[in-house]
Amino acid sequence: MSVLRFALPPSLGTEKLVDETRHLRKVLTDLLGTDVDVTVSQSYERLAQNLVSGAIDAAHAPPFVCAQVEPQGVTIVVRAVRRGRSTYGAALVRKKGTDVSLVRPKQIRAAWVDPQSVAGYLLALSHLKTTRRLDPARHFAEQNFFGSYPAALAAVLDGRADLCSIHAHKGRPESVLESATQHAPGREHEVELVEMTPEVPGDGIAVAKTANAEALRSAFLQLYKDAASSKLLSTIFAADGFEKAPPASYRALYAVAPRDF
Numbered sequence: 001m002s003v004l005r006f007a008l009p010p011s012l013g014t015e016k017l018v019d020e021t022r023h024l025r026k027v028l029t030d031l032l033g034t035d036v037d038v039t040v041s042q043s044y045e046r047l048a049q050n051l052v053s054g055a056i057d058a059a060h061a062p063p064f065v066c067a068q069v070e071p072q073g074v075t076i077v078v079r080a081v082r083r084g085r086s087t088y089g090a091a092l093v094r095k096k097g098t099d100v101s102l103v104r105p106k107q108i109r110a111a112w113v114d115p116q117s118v119a120g121y122l123l124a125l126s127h128l129k130t131t132r133r134l135d136p137a138r139h140f141a142e143q144n145f146f147g148s149y150p151a152a153l154a155a156v157l158d159g160r161a162d163l164c165s166i167h168a169h170k171g172r173p174e175s176v177l178e179s180a181t182q183h184a185p186g187r188e189h190e191v192e193l194v195e196m197t198p199e200v201p202g203d204g205i206a207v208a209k210t211a212n213a214e215a216l217r218s219a220f221l222q223l224y225k226d227a228a229s230s231k232l233l234s235t236i237f238a239a240d241g242f243e244k245a246p247p248a249s250y251r252a253l254y255a256v257a258p259r260d261f
């Protein structure tokens with residue numbers, strides 16, 4: 001029996017994901033009727049490369065990666081739904097009580113997740129450039145990438161940085177607290193919103209040409225149906241469920257998702 005190779009992204013922090021991969025492997029194996037190997041990708045770039053090359057068969061991919069690989073023949077079979085929504089935005093946040101302000105950008109030390117993280121960097125970058133007319137590379141005191149939401153948020157809360165960007169929903173201020181609770185449990189009330197960005201399509205399950213897209217779509221649409229599999233929706237995917245993704249649903253991100261990787 002062949003083994004289906006499924007990859008998770010690095011954005012939630014490897015330590016958290018390692019504890020859950022065994023559970024995910026079992027659930028997917030049961031749903032698909034084939035052995036599944038679950039790994040955590042080292043970077044977004046490697047995730048995209050492996051999907052296009054067929055080194056992995058499927059992956060939980062953030063929207064930037066979906067936009068990179070979709071035009072190259074990778075199928076996005078489903079996308080995550082959270083509180084009835086399959087789109088999301090980013091919240092620029094600071095530690096509560098600090099005087100961090102975009103009016104004084106020269107003093108800001110930014111803590112970003114990854115150069116290819118949509119909510120952890122790209123949405124914030126686009127918002128700053130188009131709405132605030134600020135280019136962090138020119139106007140901020142410092143920028144660093146921390147590799148995950150927990151690490152970037154910890155840098156802000158510990159005083160090693162002044163501003164970071166986390167996923168949230170525009171028009172739902174409480175979603176900022178929810179996101180902070182997920183990535184900095186116990187310290188969520190130390191997080192304060194600075195500004196919100198517009199929304200884009202959320203993360204999806206990307207399937208390479210090497211795998212059966214319909215079988216994987218069916219499997220992820222069934223995750224909510226029993227207690228064992230539905231638990232994974234919150235622990236790994238931070239979602240309520242998945243919905244079928246229409247073709248080319250990440251087209252809006254194609255222009256900012258280079259494919260020369």
